Amino acid sequence: xxxxxxxxxxxxxxxxxxxxxxxxxxxxxxGFKDVSVIFVVPKAHGDEDQTSLKLLGANEVFVTRKQxxxxxxxxxxxxxxxxxxxxxxxxxxxxxKLSARDVTKKTPLVETTSDGKINFSGxxxxxxxxxxxxxxxxxxxxxxxxxxDVIHAHDWLTYPAGIAAKRVSGKPLVIHVHATDFDRxxxxxxxxxxxxxxxxxxxxxxxxxxxxxxxxxxxxxxxxNPEKVTTVYNAVxxxxxxxKIRLRKGVxxxxxTFLGRITMQKGPEYFVEAANxxxxxxxxxxxxxxxxxxxxxxxxxxxxxxxxxxxxxxxxFLKGDDVFDMFKMxxxxxxxxxxxxxxxxxxxxxxxxxxVIISYQxxxxxxxxxxxKIDYWDTHxxxxxxxxxxxxxxxxxxxKKCGKEEVDNLQWxxxxxxxxDIYLKALKMYSGKSKLVL
Amino acid sequence: xxxICFYFQVHQPFRYRRYRFFxxxxxxxYYDDYSNESILLKxxxxxxxxxxxxxxxxxxxxxxxxxxxxxxSGLALEQFELYAPEVLDSFKALAATxxxxxxxxxYTHSLVSLKNKDLFRRQIQEHDLMIEKYFGxxxxxxxxxxxxxxxxxxxxxxxxxxxAILTEGARHILGWxxxxxxxxxxxxxxxKVLMRNYKLSDDIAFRFSNKNWSEFPLKAxxxxxxxxxxxxxxxxxxxxxxxxxxxxxxxxxxxxxxMGHLPDVVFKHSxxxxxxxxxxxxxxxxxxxxxxxxPISWAxxxxxxxxxxxNEMQEEAFNNLYELSSRMDKVFDIDLRKDWNYLQSSDxxxxxxxxxxxxxxxxxxxxxxDSPYEAFIxxxxxxxxxxxxxxxxxxxxxxxxxxxxxxxLLNEKEAKLRKYESELKAIxxxxxxxxxxxxxxxxxxIKVSNKKH
Numbered sequence: 001x002x003x004x005x006x007x008x009x010x011x012x013x014x015x016x017x018x019x020x021x022x023x024x025x026x027x028x029x030x031g032f033k034d035v036s037v038i039f040v041v042p043k044a045h046g047d048e049d050q051t052s053l054k055l056l057g058a059n060e061v062f063v064t065r066k067q068x069x070x071x072x073x074x075x076x077x078x079x080x081x082x083x084x085x086x087x088x089x090x091x092x093x094x095x096x097k098l099s100a101r102d103v104t105k106k107t108p109l110v111e112t113t114s115d116g117k118i119n120f121s122g123x124x125x126x127x128x129x130x131x132x133x134x135x136x137x138x139x140x141x142x143x144x145x146x147x148x149d150v151i152h153a154h155d156w157l158t159y160p161a162g163i164a165a166k167r168v169s170g171k172p173l174v175i176h177v178h179a180t181d182f183d184r185x186x187x188x189x190x191x192x193x194x195x196x197x198x199x200x201x202x203x204x205x206x207x208x209x210x211x212x213x214x215x216x217x218x219x220x221x222x223x224x225n226p227e228k229v230t231t232v233y234n235a236v237x238x239x240x241x242x243x244k245i246r247l248r249k250g251v252x253x254x255x256x257t258f259l260g261r262i263t264m265q266k267g268p269e270y271f272v273e274a275a276n277x278x279x280x281x282x283x284x285x286x287x288x289x290x291x292x293x294x295x296x297x298x299x300x301x302x303x304x305x306x307x308x309x310x311x312x313x314x315x316x317f318l319k320g321d322d323v324f325d326m327f328k329m330x331x332x333x334x335x336x337x338x339x340x341x342x343x344x345x346x347x348x349x350x351x352x353x354x355x356v357i358i359s360y361q362x363x364x365x366x367x368x369x370x371x372x373k374i375d376y377w378d379t380h381x382x383x384x385x386x387x388x389x390x391x392x393x394x395x396x397x398x399x400k401k402c403g404k405e406e407v408d409n410l411q412w413x414x415x416x417x418x419x420x421d422i423y424l425k426a427l428k429m430y431s432g433k434s435k436l437v438l
Numbered sequence: 439x440x441x442i443c444f445y446f447q448v449h450q451p452f453r454y455r456r457y458r459f460f461x462x463x464x465x466x467x468y469y470d471d472y473s474n475e476s477i478l479l480k481x482x483x484x485x486x487x488x489x490x491x492x493x494x495x496x497x498x499x500x501x502x503x504x505x506x507x508x509x510x511s512g513l514a515l516e517q518f519e520l521y522a523p524e525v526l527d528s529f530k531a532l533a534a535t536x537x538x539x540x541x542x543x544x545y546t547h548s549l550v551s552l553k554n555k556d557l558f559r560r561q562i563q564e565h566d567l568m569i570e571k572y573f574g575x576x577x578x579x580x581x582x583x584x585x586x587x588x589x590x591x592x593x594x595x596x597x598x599x600x601x602a603i604l605t606e607g608a609r610h611i612l613g614w615x616x617x618x619x620x621x622x623x624x625x626x627x628x629x630k631v632l633m634r635n636y637k638l639s640d641d642i643a644f645r646f647s648n649k650n651w652s653e654f655p656l657k658a659x660x661x662x663x664x665x666x667x668x669x670x671x672x673x674x675x676x677x678x679x680x681x682x683x684x685x686x687x688x689x690x691x692x693x694x695x696x697m698g699h700l701p702d703v704v705f706k707h708s709x710x711x712x713x714x715x716x717x718x719x720x721x722x723x724x725x726x727x728x729x730x731x732x733p734i735s736w737a738x739x740x741x742x743x744x745x746x747x748x749n750e751m752q753e754e755a756f757n758n759l760y761e762l763s764s765r766m767d768k769v770f771d772i773d774l775r776k777d778w779n780y781l782q783s784s785d786x787x788x789x790x791x792x793x794x795x796x797x798x799x800x801x802x803x804x805x806x807x808d809s810p811y812e813a814f815i816x817x818x819x820x821x822x823x824x825x826x827x828x829x830x831x832x833x834x835x836x837x838x839x840x841x842x843x844x845x846x847l848l849n850e851k852e853a854k855l856r857k858y859e860s861e862l863k864a865i866x867x868x869x870x871x872x873x874x875x876x877x878x879x880x881x882x883x884i885k886v887s888n889k890k891h
Contacts, residue, residue: 281460369795372811380458381812387459388815391822394754395814401750402792 001423003029003037004148004165006139006158017344018178021210021234022154028235028416035420038146042135042157129192136160143169150174150423156181156193159200166203172426175204180217183339186264198222206426208232208419210342211363230422233367235412236347249329254285254390257330257354259323259345260337262293267336267359267376272299274334276306277383278390285311285390290326292317327352331396332389336376337362346371350407355399357385367410370403441673441713441721442665442704443632445581445604446680448486449511449547450478451785453806457816462823468777470806475521477804482522485684490528492683492694496701497535504701505537505712508680509581512545512565513783515572526572533573539714540569542577542600548782549746551582551591552733553760559598579604579715583784585634585677585736586743589624589729596629602719604677607633608734608741618671620718621728630719631728634677634736638664643678647691655692658699659707666708672722673713677736738793746787751814756787758821765832774831777824789813 005026009019022039029035139161143151151173153162159175166173180197181189201207201222207229209215215231218224249255256278258271268289275287289299289312296314303312318326327333333349333356340362347364349356350371358365359376372389374381389395455470496504510529518526532538544550545565550558566577580600582591587605595603607617617633641661645651653660665674679686687693704710713721737745747756759781766778790810807813833839 277460281462369792373809381456383460384458384815384819385811388811388818391459392751392754392815392818394750395811398750398792 001035001150001420001427002146002148003035003150003152003423004143004146004171005037005039005152005154006135006161006165007039007041007154008157009041017234017342018154020237020344021178021342024235024237024412025416025419027237028412028414029419031413031416032420035423038142038148040139040142040161042131132157132160132196136164140164140168150426152176152419152423153200154178156197156200159196159203163200163203172205172430173203174206174208174422174426175200176208176210177201177214177218177341178210179341180214180221182217182221183214183265183341186338204228205429206230206422208422210234211366213361213363213366214341230418232415232418232422233363233410234342234344234347235410235415236344236351236407237412238408239351251286252284254331255288255329256285256332256334256386256390257288257290257326257349258334258336259290259318259326259349260335262289262291262296262299264295265338265340266291266293267338268293268295268299269302270336270376270379270382271334272302272306272312273379274336274382274386275312276308277379278386279308279311281387282390283311287312288315288326288330289313290315290318290323323348324352327354330354332357332386334382334386335359335362336374336382338376340364347407347410350399350403353400353404355389355396355403357382357389368406370399370406440709441711441718443507443673443675443713443715443718444505445507445509445541445675445677445715447509447581447678448514448680449783450474450481450514450517451547451783452513452517452780453477453804454786454816454820457819457823459819459822462819463826466773466823466827468820468823469780473806474517478517478521481681481685482525484689485681486522486525487528488689488694489680489683489697490525490532492698493538494528494532494535496698497532497537500701500705502535502537503705503712505539505714505717507539507541507579507714508532509541509543510569511543511547511783512568513547513780515568530572533575537714539579539716540573540575540577541604541715542566542569542580544583546779546782547583547784549583549586549743549756549784549787550760550782551586551594552743552747553756554763555594557760557763558594562598578602579632579719584746586733587631587730587735588733589731591733592623592629592631592730593625596623596626600629602630602632602715604632604675604715605634605730606734606736606741607636607675610741611728611730611734615726615728616671618668618674619725620672620722621726622724624727624729627724627727630724632675632715632718633728635674636736638674639676639678642676642693642696643682643686646682646687646693646696656696658696658703661696661700662703662707662710665710673718675718744793745791746784749790749792749810751790751792751810752787755790755814755817755821758818762825762828765828765834768832769828771831774824774827781821781824786813786817790817 005022007018007022009022026037026039029037135158143165148169149171151162151165151169151171152175153159153173154176155178162173162175165171181193201218201224205228207218207224209218209229209231210233212231215226215229218229219226256275258266258268260266262268271287271289278285279287287308300314303309315322315326327349330349330352331354333346333354335343335346335356335358337343337359338361340359342363343358344364346356346358346362346368355372356368357372357374358368360373361376365371365373372385374385389399453470453474454468457465457468493506497506508529515526518529533540542562543565544558544561545568546561548561550561562580570576578600579602580595580598581604582595585604585606587603592603603623612633617635621631621633623629623631638661641653641656645653646656648654668674683693683697701712704712733743734741735743735745746752762778766775769775769778789805789807790813792810805813807816829838830842830845833842
């Protein structure tokens with residue numbers, strides 16, 4: 001069974017959890033001898049190695065084709081990068097803001113002519129929806145030129161590509177909902193995005209959601225038949241055994257960490273308020289907000305207002321080993337997300353032996369037992385949990401021991417097995433349908 | 439088969455309100471009065487009152503041939519007095535029939551038997567006084583919290599002069615032996631041990647309304663038929679939570695009809711009698727000793743202590759609590775002693791249990807917490823405040839002693855200061871000084887009478 005998979009990003013070029021999830025999932029799938037994957041991503045930044053560029057067909061679309069070898073698994077992954085201005089985790093307005101700032105960079109614009117040819121205009125009009133459309137055109141080309149059995153599209157940016165591939169190939173489409181616009185926007189959905197999401201869900205033969213929270217949203221907000229929606233939880237890559245401690249905590253104090261984009265979706269303001277409550281009662285503790293986002297300035301202002309700046313620190317965006325170091329220094333990790341379809345960061349914290357506090361409004365809370373769960377708005381409960389973890393040692397000991405065990409049991413091979421079952425279901429449904437047509 | 443021995447456990451804890459860490463040192467009231475009262479009233483309506491009414495009718499109808507035993511914790515008795523005195527009256531009415539035996543236990547339904555022998559004894563004495571006060575009986579049979587028992591606990595109980603103790607007929611203890619005979623303690627054979635028949639007890643307590651159970655529906659005739667067929671066995675100990683009637687098994691399940699009908703069927707179709715634990719002890723001869731080196735209980739499949747002391751949180755809370763016991767000996771402050779009692783009930787530790795994660799079953803009917811962590815943090819917050827209050831009365835070490843002394847001095851000075859200030863104000867506003875000073879001086883000295891040790 002060959003899978004044509006459309007994604008946003010793939011390590012090492014990642015900006016969030018989706019790239020990590022795609023990597024884990026494809027790696028998990030490659031453990032099955034009967035599954036192989038062609039992975040297609042839009043390439044947002046022009047810094048990749050251009051020498052391996054290869055022209056696909058006569059349609060003037062630049063596509064990078066390479067093979068990725070997983071370290072411990074035999075099979076290989078075919079990998080395509082499509083030149084495009086698509087950037088993950090943004091909506092059209094934000095995209096406009098980002099691109100307006102970056103006028104010097106020229107990204108080729110792909111346009112089709114009526115006879116199906118694709119031309120580059122060389123002009124940049126800063127329209128994300130246009131880029132998405134172009135991506136779908138390229139998808140069509142790739143779909144024509146490759147053999148595969150199932151199409152798998154991750155999140156709304158790639159749904160049109162998935163639909164296009166389905167149209168030209170007649171193969172079943174599985175879409176994977178890692179988030180909906182309701183999560184990103186806090187309820188003020190962008191109608192264009194909603195329309196594209198709905199179109200993708202309607203066109204899909206099977207839908208995978210990353211939690212029941214998201215599943216319910218898909219069923220209720222997008223009016224999708226529950227029977228074709230299945231929850232497959234994400235997992236985590238096991239951490240390597242070597243524990244190099246590059247940085248040590250410089251102070252003999254407790255550290256409580258928030259790590260994520262500082263946006264409304266992540267609930268940073270509740271973390272600040274809870275920190276203030278804890279600091280009223282104990283002094284030998286510091287709070288760290290790691291990440292960046294459009295609410296960062298407001299948070300800095302609020303922290304100053306509360307006069308806790310000497311105990312509350314901002315690190316800016318962290319990546320790679322910095323994240324690892326941050327966890328190594330942390331005593332408690334808090335994820336107060338307002339709406340989090342899954343939330344992989346707490347799992348990474350638990351891998352680093354850090355006890356976690358997560359909101360009930362996160363998908364990951366559905367599978368974790370060894371985590372303290374609170375409502376994101378309940379800053380009193382959040383503060384109480386932080387205080388408890390810092391002051392009553394047995395909680396810490398227990399979380400360290402059992403949390404690690406729990407998170408080690410969340411493996412991509414299990415999630416991949418469930419995804420494979422969904423492929424088979426889609427294929428079965430499809431063969432049934434096509435028989436009817438014949 | 440000759441006798442049926444019914445015993446019912448009655449207990450309600452004082453549940454805590456959400457006690458946040460910022461309350462520590464600021465607010466010394468820990469209880470969720472609303473849920474304590476509403477839960478008690480609810481259970482009183484669904485269980486205690488109708489069940490007591492039924493038991494009374496059965497005893498009267500069968501002219502004393504039907505008999506039962508209760509063990510009611512001190513905390514439950516306190517709550518009856520507080521919220522539902524009519525329940526207490528109905529238990530008194532049962533006691534007055536002369537066919538109901540009241541058993542001894544720890545006043546606070548605590549786990550102290552596992553920690554502190556001396557305190558264990560004192561809590562039993564405290565409970566027995568209460569039982570005597572309300573029901574005019576001096577208990578001679580002991581039942582430990584949740585049927586927790588070991589050879590060692592049995593020895594303490596024997597030395598206190600009790601005739602018998604109740605415990606679980608755990609399979610891993612009895613092996614091929616039957617719980618339907620009388621046993622004796624392995625250290626002091628004068629103490630008889632009554633073992634619970636968990637199969638038949640749980641048929642009533644857990645399986646009664648389970649439609650997937652192969653024996654559903656359970657009728658009195660069928661139940662009596664099973665007991666009749668056990669010809670060689672001497673008695674059957676049916677030890678169950680009293681809340682089974684009307685709470686765990688709803689009235690719609692027919693549990694009251696079953697119970698109401700049972701004695702009729704027993705008397706009509708068999709020569710089986712009913713007996714209280716004391717009567718079992720005097721009517722039957724022990725067959726062998728039973729050796730229980732590690733404590734057992736009636737909880738879960740494991741029949742061990744893991745529901746209360748199975749994880750790190752429970753251990754920490756438990757050890758932190760009883761660390762205070764020697765200092766509590768010196769405290770006579772009524773409020774602090776009450777809070778000390780309520781802190782000990784086993785329920786608090788039960789709420790912190792994590793072993794049900796795997797089965798996903800929500801365990802306690804009246805569990806006020808969403809998670810064991812919340813239960814633990816809340817308890818530790820309460821305990822932290824309690825410790826602060828205890829430290830103020832009985833300082834932990836010399837350093838704190840000094841601090842306590844200085845604090846006292848400071849408070850006295852501040853009181854004086856306030857007094858002088860008000861005098862000064864009085865002078866400044868030209869109102870007669872003497873009048874305002876006299877009543878003030880009555881109220882201003884702060885309480886120092888607590889230090890009695």
